[in-house]
Amino acid sequence: MLAFIIRRMVQALLVMIVVALIAFTLFRFVGDPVNQMVGIETSAQERELLRQQLGLNDPVVVQFIHFIWSAVHFDFGASYQFKQPVIDLIADRFPATMELSVVSALFSLVFGIPMGVYAALHRNSWLSRFFLTVSLVGISLPTFLTGILLIFLFAVSLHWLPSFGRGDVVALGFWTTGLLTKSGLKALVLPGITLGLFQLALIMRLVRSEMIEVLRTDYIKFARARGLPDRIVYFGHALKNTLVPVMTIAGLQLGSIIAFAIITETVFQWPGMGLLFLKAVQNADIPIMSAYLLLVAFIFVTINLIVDLLYAAVDPRIRIDLRQA
């Protein structure tokens, strides 16, 4: 087990180094940092002096190490368009994205799992067919289109919910939250559904197919033969084993929810990191792009690692495989 943990940690570290290399290449070679920082009237000597000060004339390896060193200390340089430290810009917007992502992840789990279980237990009922059709639409509909349709229906036509922004937020130390005010909660509904719908469809389909597989196994037949009531067979035995792979996917999906938040945040003008990143892409603001890349990579790799370790902790079959390997 320990060897497995160490191996996974080394792998995670390797991924981070590769991503850091890409971020560094972007930062250093795409666009000239000096040109972005000074005006046209700056003379060649002053530019050279600035280059020297910034360490742009050092060997590339030294620069890379310097880059990693600053990144570890959350120093990603200043944004070209805002002329502010990138880390401040990201820190401002981080809570908005995290709240949106966690809420939609919960939404997709809370609705996706029961729908999947139902569709597996009553395979031919019309409600299951309805769930399956809806999930196929949910997978095919692009996120931005879902958002626009929801805005059109609930904000433009019915005036029930706001179509943009976060509503009123409350500051709790460095964290700002919209979960404590009425307008904040109302503002969260449409973006949360938009972002969670795809995941909901995915989780529902996964739970359904896993549950159908599990219901075919011998230990379920044995449990039935022992005369256990359906409720215990389904929820005590079958569901428990269904949820192991679901947990993995759900963990990984949290990562992609954070990335897909870029689209949802744009549609709803949600003041989060995704919107910041998109503006950076449009304006070729490289420091923000590379910082966002590093941050998202870090979140992904951490989630991956936790999921892998949990997986081994929960499923005894994997532990045995590991011991033999």
Add this chain to the structure above:
Amino acid sequence: MSAEQGASLSLTPRRRWLSRLLDSDIAFSFWQSKLTVFAAAVALVIVLGAMLAPWIAPQNPFDLKTLCLLNSHVPPAWQKGGDLHFLLGTDDQGRDVLSTILYGSRLSLAIGIMSVAFAAVLGITLGLIAGYAGGSVDALIMRAADVQLTFPAILIALLIDGTAHALFGQYRDESATIWVLVLSVGLSFWVQYARTVRGLTFVERNKDYVLAARLIGIRPGLILVRHILPNVIGPVLVIVTINLALAIILEATLSFLGVGLSPTQPSLGTMIRIGNNFLFAGEWWIAIFPGITLAALALSVNLLGDWLRDALNPKLR
């Protein structure tokens, strides 16, 4: 007599090919599923409309001469103030929405197909090489795939697009935008092909026919293309169909986010982006009709992909 014979000779194999296709299990399972037939019909209508756009569209939305600002913001024909010339209404520049949808699906489909082809060729090549060579080459390619798989396609496409922006500046010409899109969508999808093909190649390379080919001294490149490739291509076709829907959605998303095609060259995503600005003014038709087209296209291609996966899966037969 000879002419007659020639005609019958050329006809026979063709008829055989056709009747073999019509009698096959795949064709049977196709006609069995009403949903699949329906999806195929929808996809066919959209593809035909896109291909025939220059002949059937009432207006050429790329031709500025035919546009008139006086005709802008016209609602669909059945609404008050509608005009029969503009069946689905017009946008803010007086472009007929129906025509723009026809031309837009043309661009969306073309970019989708090109980027899937690019991803498939790249992925298959790398997968074949990784699976056949093994060792450190394999490790290198697959680790690169692992790293990329950690990130969702949308993020990678955005990064590539942003980098291209920074490298070439804002003043790129129109056709370059299309290639940047193809590149960014294509590069974010190659991993799936590489993984699948590598796994299959791994199995195939130790089979007798490959050993025989190696024994008689055929070059590895030729073995890969002529002998192994035909045996691993089946599952790839399924990925291609499912990826096509994803690629069309990804292109639309990028265009919607404003990093894809420019407003003068509207794909479906660009149109939805333009229409989104007028949604609150009550002009819903500019965004909603292209949106429906996009959703119908993606859904029908997805359904076809689902069907193909089940039809080609021997376990389910």
